[in-house]
Structures are given as C-alpha cells and as structure tokens.
Amino acid sequence: MLVVFVRALVLYILVVIVMRIMGKRQIGQLQPFELVIAIMISELAAVPMQNTGIPLVNGIIPILTLLAIQLLISFLSIKSIRFRSLICGKRTVLIENGKIREDALRNELYTLHDLLEQLRINNCPNISDVEYAILETNGQLSVIPKPQKKPLTPGDMNIQAQAEGIIVDLIIDGRIMSENLKIAGKDRKWLQSQLHMNNFSGPDDIFYACMDTATQQVFFQPREKGVEKTK
Numbered sequence: 493m494l495v496v497f498v499r500a501l502v503l504y505i506l507v508v509i510v511m512r513i514m515g516k517r518q519i520g521q522l523q524p525f526e527l528v529i530a531i532m533i534s535e536l537a538a539v540p541m542q543n544t545g546i547p548l549v550n551g552i553i554p555i556l557t558l559l560a561i562q563l564l565i566s567f568l569s570i571k572s573i574r575f576r577s578l579i580c581g582k583r584t585v586l587i588e589n590g591k592i593r594e595d596a597l598r599n600e601l602y603t604l605h606d607l608l609e610q611l612r613i614n615n616c617p618n619i620s621d622v623e624y625a626i627l628e629t630n631g632q633l634s635v636i637p638k639p640q641k642k643p644l645t646p647g648d649m650n651i652q653a654q655a656e657g658i659i660v661d662l663i664i665d666g667r668i669m670s671e672n673l674k675i676a677g678k679d680r681k682w683l684q685s686q687l688h689m690n691n692f693s694g695p696d697d698i699f700y701a702c703m704d705t706a707t708q709q710v711f712f713q714p715r716e717k718g719v720e721k722t723k
Contacts, residue, residue: 496541499548503537506552510559523580523630529562580629587625590638600627611635657706663698666715676703686710 510533514526522530533555540551569576586596586607597604607625610633616622624636646653660676661669662683673679684694690712692698700713 495544499544500541502548503541503551506555507533507537510555513559514562525565525579526562529558533558583629584627585624586627586633587619587622590620590623592619596627602627607633655706657704659702659704661700661702662710663695663701665699666696668695676705678703687712 511530514530536551536554536558540546540548565579569579584596584600586593586600586602592604592607596602597607608619611617611619611622611625614633614635616635616637621637621641622635623638624634626634626636628634660672662672662676662678663669668680668683670680673683687694687698692712692714695701697714698712699715701711703710
C-alpha cells in the first residue's frame with residue numbers, strides 16, 4: 493500500500509511540474525498538439541500508477557520526453573511562422589461581411605448550430621449583427637460585430653477617459669500581502685492607518701481588502717462573526 497502511495501505521489505508531482513512548465517493556458521485555449529501531449533501525459537502517468545509491476549522510470553522517461561517535444565515545438569513555433577501554420581493550422585473566417593461561408597463550415601466540420609451557439613456565447617444572438625466570425629486555431633470563435641452594433645466607447649463621444657489602474661489585493665483572509673503592498677507603493681504603516689480609519693483593529697478583522705491603484709480607493713470586506721481565520 494505504501495509503495496502505491498509513493499508512486500502515485502511521485503507521478504502526481506511530476507505531472508503538475510510538467511503541466512506548469514508547459515504554460516498557464518486552460519484546456520480550451522490549448523493548441524491541438526498541446527492537447528494531444530496533455531492527454532498522452534495523463535495516460536502515461538496512469539499506467540505505472542495502477543500497475544506496480546511496471547518500473548516507475550518507465551512512466552517518468554516518456555513524460556519527460558513528451559515535455560521536451562512540447563517545448564521544442566513551442567520554440568520552433570515562435571521562431572517560424574510557417575512551422576506554426578503547419579502544426580497549429582490557420583484561422584478560418586466563418587462569417588465574412590455579414591454572410592455565412594458555407595464552404596468554410598463544411599471544411600471545418602462546423603455545423604450551423606455550433607456557429608449559432610458560439611455567437612450566443614459571444615453575446616451576439618442575432619447573426620445579422622455580425623460582420624466577421626473567425627474560428628481561431630485553438631477552436632475558439634472570435635466575433636466582430638457590425639460598426640453600428642459595437643458598444644459605445646468614451647472616444648465615440650469625444651469624452652476624455654481617465655487611465656485605469658489595477659486592483660491590488662492587500663489582505664486575504666487576515667493575511668497582509670506584502671509583495672502587493674510594494675506594487676501599490678504602500679507600506680504596513682499606511683495599511684494600519686487605513687484599518688483604523690475604518691474602525692478595524694487589525695488585519696485579523698478583514699477577510700478581504702484591495703486597492704484601486706488609479707483612484708487609491710480601498711475596499712474592506714470584514715470577516716463574518718464566528719468564522720475563524722484559515723491557518
């Protein structure tokens with residue numbers, strides 16, 4: 493039993509490290525070759541995990557080999573546009589100038605129902621509002637609405653918009669995020685003064701706090717009574 497536990501732990505840690513090295517993209521954002529490698533890695537890890545008669549190294553070496561292949565393909569894709577087109581394919585325009593391209597749908601094995609579903613997901617339920625719909629190489633659909641259907645922006649109304657900042661987490665579950673304080677250009681003394689101004693004795697009273705770097709406004713979410721701090 494202990495052997496099975498150790499093997500499973502080793503393979504789990506290895507797969508997590510490998511997937512972390514491969515990047516942060518979600519499953520729906522993976523290119524076809526990345527998805528294939530991810531599936532193969534999961535299968536290679538499952539076999540020695542279930543069968544203790546197979547040496548552990550027989551699962552580790554293939555996983556590391558696939559990682560090396562993935563990194564090599566990614567590097568070549570960055571360096572060569574032609575190689576990237578060969579591996580990842582090219583984007584396909586499914587709606588052009590407001591007209592559905594039936595030939596493109598057939599070539600991509602994309603049904604009209606699939607297209608309408610993706611348009612609804614992209615907040616374009618009315619196909620007559622769409623100027624272009626482009627099927628990207630990762631399978632996602634990019635939708636460009638017609639000019640008269642695009643959301644109104646401050647620039648359209650000649651309004652000078654202020655620059656937006658980022659929201660920086662200051663306190664999470666009673667813990668001060670020191671690195672984020674540095675990013676915001678603040679220190680613990682300033683944070684403590686903000687807490688006192690809002691009638692809090694300290695960070696332990698706060699479940700979540702953040703600051704908008706543009707407006708310098710601080711938001712505090714106090715901890716619910718009776719809920720203990722996570723250790």
